[in-house]
Amino acid sequence: MDDSPISALRNMGPAMESVFDKVGIKTVGQLRALGTDAAYQRLLEAGSRPHFIVYYVIEMALQGRPWNDCKGDEKAALRKRFDAVKARGVDTDRTAFEAMMNAIGVIDPDTKS
Template identity: 55%
Template sequence: MTDDDDTAPVTVIRNIGPAQAQVLANAGIHTAGHLRDLGADQAYRAILRTGARPHFIMYYVLHMALQGRPWNDCKGAEKDALRAQFDTLKADEAGSVVDSAFERMLDDIGVGQRR
């Protein structure tokens, strides 16, 4: 399989290894084509909606992966801009979670959804 095969697993995309592939699979993203169609922001939103803890490195690695660049190529102003996007996306998703009294009780005893 080649990295431009839309039906190939996400691991054909540079920087996407087995661990990140599992995180993506948990979010319903199994193919390289699906990941490309969603783009990094929407894919990361899907990841957050699984209850995964926000992680900036994973976010910018997705951006670099979809550009075919090494994960550690993100530096300087570009990294700062991505950090601002990440913070906004994270805040948007935190605000979209339904906050019920029951959910707050679960959080209080340490078994609620991880955010």
């Protein structure tokens, strides 16, 4: 496992290293093992406010690419992943609303995306 600090990754500086340290992610190896979605979920669970740019900066850093290299279809696909991570227990108002809509039959859970 890579024991390098988070700041050794492209796009990741001391501020991101500090944020990850607070949720127990201290090394590049730990971040890689978790992947973008699980690592970002930890940040959200610790109270970080959801922000799409931070999410894709992490993804690009893990790929060794410039943070602003994410465009077009790739960025749209990452946005869907981000929205799914955000919705998993963090966006409780949306989750509660969707549950209510499902209960009264407005949303078919098999067809929603």
